[in-house]
Amino acid sequence: xxxxxxxxxxxxxxxxxxxPVEHDILPYGSGLINKTFLLKDRVDGNHWLLQQVxxxxxxxxxxxxxxxxLAAEHLRSHHPAYRxxxxxxxxxxxDLFAHPTLGAWRVFPxxxxxxxxxxxxxxxxxxxxxxxxxxxxxxxDGVYVGAFQTIIPDFHNTAARFATFQQxxxxxxxxxxxxxxxxxxxxxxxxxxxxxxNAAMADPAVHTRITHxxxxxxxxxxxxxxxxAVCVVDxxxxxxxxxxxxxxxxxxxxxxxxxxxxxxxxxNHIDAEVYGQLVKG
Numbered sequence: 509x510x511x512x513x514x515x516x517x518x519x520x521x522x523x524x525x526x527x528p529v530e531h532d533i534l535p536y537g538s539g540l541i542n543k544t545f546l547l548k549d550r551v552d553g554n555h556w557l558l559q560q561v562x563x564x565x566x567x568x569x570x571x572x573x574x575x576x577x578l579a580a581e582h583l584r585s586h587h588p589a590y591r592x593x594x595x596x597x598x599x600x601x602x603d604l605f606a607h608p609t610l611g612a613w614r615v616f617p618x619x620x621x622x623x624x625x626x627x628x629x630x631x632x633x634x635x636x637x638x639x640x641x642x643x644x645x646x647x648x649d650g651v652y653v654g655a656f657q658t659i660i661p662d663f664h665n666t667a668a669r670f671a672t673f674q675q676x677x678x679x680x681x682x683x684x685x686x687x688x689x690x691x692x693x694x695x696x697x698x699x700x701x702x703x704x705x706n707a708a709m710a711d712p713a714v715h716t717r718i719t720h721x722x723x724x725x726x727x728x729x730x731x732x733x734x735x736x737a738v739c740v741v742d743x744x745x746x747x748x749x750x751x752x753x754x755x756x757x758x759x760x761x762x763x764x765x766x767x768x769x770x771x772x773x774x775x776n777h778i779d780a781e782v783y784g785q786l787v788k789g
Contacts, residue, residue: 516610517545520558524615525599531556546618555618556596560611561604566744569612571657573603575746579718582651590647591739593617622729622738626767631785634762636737637728638789641720641754644740648718653748656718660745663721664753666705670695708752719749723757762786 514533521528526547536546536557543560561569573595580594596615598605606612628634662668677685677692685692708714720727722745729738761768763783766775 513545517547517558519610520605520613521547523598523605523613524558524596526556526615547615555620557616557618558613559616560613561744563612566659568657568659569614570604570606571659572744572746573614575656575659575718576743577603578651578655579648579743579746583647586650587647590643593739593741593743619729619738621732623732624726624729624741626724626726627765628725628762628779628782631779631781633725633730633735633737634782635785635789636730637725637762638758638786640728640737640740641723641758642789645717645719645751645754651718653716653718656746656748659747663745663747664749664757667702670699670702709750714750714752716748717751718746719751719754721745721747721749721753721757723754724761758786759783 513535517533518528521531528547530549530551532548532550534546534548536544543562545558547556547558549555561572563569566572576593576595580592583590583592584594593616595603596617597603604612604614625633628637673695680688720740720743722742727742728740730736731738763779763786765777765779766772770776
């Protein structure tokens with residue numbers, strides 16, 4: 509760790525009421541979206557994750573902290589045994605430390621002896637992860653949805669995404685449209701999906717709930733020894749949505765045999781067994 513990072517962590521620890529000299533401080537994770545440090549307490553054995561919010565992606569990090577607080581309070585009252593990634597408050601009692609130059613930071617408990625997977629090693633993991641996401645939505649049923657804030661507008665809005673796609677076609681040069689003709693034709697031939705989406709959104713039976721909205725397999729922690737699913741993580745997009753958003757995102761990310769950013773379609777196949785376990789979960 510660089511001296512600058514160490515000084516930064518010391519300032520942040522003070523803000524959250526953590527004594528840095530009692531902790532081993534280590535960089536954690538890839539840091540592609542949010543910069544993260546692991547704080548290992550040498551006194552009581554508790555571990556914490558100190559994480560920066562990427563404000564280029566999340567323009568208003570205070571809304572993330574607020575939604576986390578609302579969900580945590582509901583779960584504490586109605587499902588106290590549920591393992592939820594509740595953020596630690598600052599020494600001043602705030603849910604987020606926001607600084608004009610240091611950025612926005614929060615602290616979460618770290619669960620040792622856990623692991624996450626980008627893809628299912630066994631189909632049973634898809635069942636367990638889907639069950640965890642479903643349990644979170646079910647346990648938040650009954651909370652006042654109107655109090656929660658929208659973190660990323662139109663995040664799962666198929667109609668809005670398709671409108672952006674159509675606008676991109678109109679704005680493209682003839683050469684670029686010709687180069688992408690096969691892909692353009694593919695999606696235009698499936699425009700009826702937008703109609704199905706709009707119909708679902710208008711259906712009163714499709715309730716607005718509090719949903720995770722980023723239901724990738726690696727957003728569930730598993731116990732390294734037992735293999736059991738422990739809890740859901742990465743709650744940055746916890747906000748009002750539809751249960752079908754979470755189901756659809758699970759299907760999209762769970763059942764593919766390739767990474768979601770793999771540019772070669774030949775690598776991408778559907779794992780039917782994983783799909784079956786996911787739906788069952």
